[in-house]
Amino acid sequence: MYVCHMADGVTDTENAILDAARDEVLAYGIRKTTASDIAKRAGIARQTLYRYYPDAQAVFAALVTRELVAVLPVAAPSAGTLDELVAMLVSTAGAIRRMPLVDRLRETDPELFGRYLLERLGTTQRVIVAETARRVAEAQRQGAVRAGDPERLAAMVLLIAQSAVLSAPLVAEWIAGDDWGAELSVALRGYLGA
Structure with a gap:
C-alpha cells in the first residue's frame, strides 16, 4: 500500500501522486492534465488523490515546489567567498534551467510562469530567498558580499536569476551554452560584490 510516511514528512502516496503528475505534465502539459489522469497514472482512485490535494492545481503547485526545491543546494556547506557564492547561485540556476519540467511548462503553459513572475510569490521563491539571504548574510560576515539587508539582496x-532562467531561450542567439552561466556570474558578482 502507498500510505507509509517517509522521513521527509511526505507519504509514499503523495510522492506517487506527484510523480504521476510530473509524468503527465511532461507528456501533455498542465492544461491537458486532469486529476483523473494523475490518479490513473499513480494507480490510485481519484478520491484518494483528493484526500491529499483539493484539486489538480494544488497538485501542480506541490509538484513544482518539490522539483525546484530538490535542485537547491543542501544547507550545510557555506560559500566563504564571493566567487564560491556566485558559483553556487549560477550552478543552481543552471540546474533549474535544465529541468525538463521547466522546459515543458515554458513550452505548454507559459501563463503559469507569468503568474509567478508578475502576480504572486510561490513557496519555492520564498524558500530560495530565505536560503539565499542566509548565505548572503554569512558571506557579509566574512566581508565577501557588500553591506545591505540580506533579504533585500x-x-x-x-x-536576476529567475529572469535569466526563464528568459534564456529568448536570447539564445546572443548568449548560448556555457556563455549563459558566465554572463549570469558577471551580473551576480557585480551586484553582490563588496
Whole structure:
C-alpha cells in the first residue's frame, strides 16, 4: 500500500501522486492534465488523490515546489567567498534551467510562469530567498558580499536569476551554452560584490 510516511514528512502516496503528475505534465502539459489522469497514472482512485490535494492545481503547485526545491543546494556547506557564492547561485540556476519540467511548462503553459513572475510569490521563491539571504548574510560576515539587508539582496538575486532562467531561450542567439552561466556570474558578482 502507498500510505507509509517517509522521513521527509511526505507519504509514499503523495510522492506517487506527484510523480504521476510530473509524468503527465511532461507528456501533455498542465492544461491537458486532469486529476483523473494523475490518479490513473499513480494507480490510485481519484478520491484518494483528493484526500491529499483539493484539486489538480494544488497538485501542480506541490509538484513544482518539490522539483525546484530538490535542485537547491543542501544547507550545510557555506560559500566563504564571493566567487564560491556566485558559483553556487549560477550552478543552481543552471540546474533549474535544465529541468525538463521547466522546459515543458515554458513550452505548454507559459501563463503559469507569468503568474509567478508578475502576480504572486510561490513557496519555492520564498524558500530560495530565505536560503539565499542566509548565505548572503554569512558571506557579509566574512566581508565577501557588500553591506545591505540580506533579504533585500536575496530578493534581487532571485529577480536576476529567475529572469535569466526563464528568459534564456529568448536570447539564445546572443548568449548560448556555457556563455549563459558566465554572463549570469558577471551580473551576480557585480551586484553582490563588496
